[in-house]
Amino acid sequence: MNLKVENVSYRLGKKVLLDNVSLSLQERERVAIIGPNGSGKSTLLRLICGLNKPTQGEVLLAGRCVHRYPRRRLAQSLAFVQQKANTEDIVRAEEAVSLGRTPWIKPFEAWSEYHQGFVEKALLQVDMQDKRHQYWHTLSGGEQQRLHIARALAQNTPFIVMDEPTNHLDIKQQLGVLSLIHHIERTMLVAVHDLNHAMRFDRVIVLKDGGVVAQGAPETLITEALIKEVFEVESRVIKSMGFASNVQLIA
Template identity: 40%
Template sequence: MLVGEHLSLERDHHTILDDITLTLNDHEILGIIGPNGAGKSSLLSVFAGLVTPTKGDISLDNIALSKWSRRKLAKTIAFVEQQAEPHERIDVRHAIEIGRTPHKTLLSPWFPEDEEALQDALEKVNMKGFEKRLLNSLSGGEKQRIHIARALAQKPRILILDEPTNHLDIGCQLEILSLVRRLDLSVLIALHDLNHAAMFCDRIALLDHGRLISSGLPEDVLTKQTILTNFRANAEIDKLENGRLHIRYLLPPSLKG
């Protein structure tokens, strides 16, 4: 459905992405992992249509992304940035109302379908009753739920999330990822935690230095060798009863007591 072919991106004569071909399939969660500086955020921005690749093509529903109008694209793809923050004091309701912008003209009124979309988004992120709270009064996990609700108010088919659990405590991280897992959408998500990628993603793509190292099922990508090579960590990998992986990191010999 969302296809990138031979994508490359250069900035200031530096290669950020190098010949990446990747497809987000219908109703799957595709996780993007990789060490710091691997190019995860840049790749998401390209897939969201926010950044034009230096080389390569990206298409949605077999139509080049460049041929989609900005309004139509915003109705189809919603992007939640890493550490998304508003620049002014607004309440939760107004923060989510922003998500209806692609469906409105400058002078169009607030229609019943807009209210339905807003209330549906609040319900999906379990934030009913928070409409009048100021966004900057919420906890980190609550803010992230509202950012996702704003994206859901767009009524997209594709949700792109850039490390949505960054700086959250473990309970909030699991709640956010469980919420995303329950959505009936195609999801492209960058994750820092490899266990989270193993737990919640249908497929995983591993980047390093702007290159696609491997992609496939979690058990095919998250091997002891790829973790050692790309993350410089020794690990043991167990398969749980539900078929998901659990990664146990091992201390280097020099740090063992």
């Protein structure tokens, strides 16, 4: 199953948020999208997940436009982890994760071992089995984010799309979520804020002003010149054998 974005533009009123963007994802590929604020990262992810409809062009999943999919069918192929999703309701960690089974369960179907199996596996993967009975509002931001990822895992889709999943987290939790992402064996498309995080992906797509500026393997793509051009800051990219390159920003 592959995913293709073909000449997609998105306008809101007169403002052009995305301008003729094309890209494609291969199976099991981990792709990061980087770009400054307002470059269209979130908008692009929303279009890919079918939450908004492109003004022009189309997003094709397995050769079929995502807007032609029934919502349920689409959610069986593609899971989305939002930047921040919260609730005021009194729910337990495990209940939030079991929502991931929604596209697979019929309206009056009883909850079964089969569905519980996916929830268990997902909780294990994000290392939250111990806190499964804890209430949502008593968990830290990092734990909540891990549960959102677990929810996406329980959804058991070939594709997972994430919008800055490490936002609002402290450094340790950021690294935790990041290494989690690297142990998930699905096709992943992740909007990333931190360039050093992007270094750990298979491929990086750079967005600026609603268009794709460059894409390629992070080691060769992310250079001081590119960072200067896209983010308008001076930097130093430090390469060391056996480790991912490190981007140092110069104030």
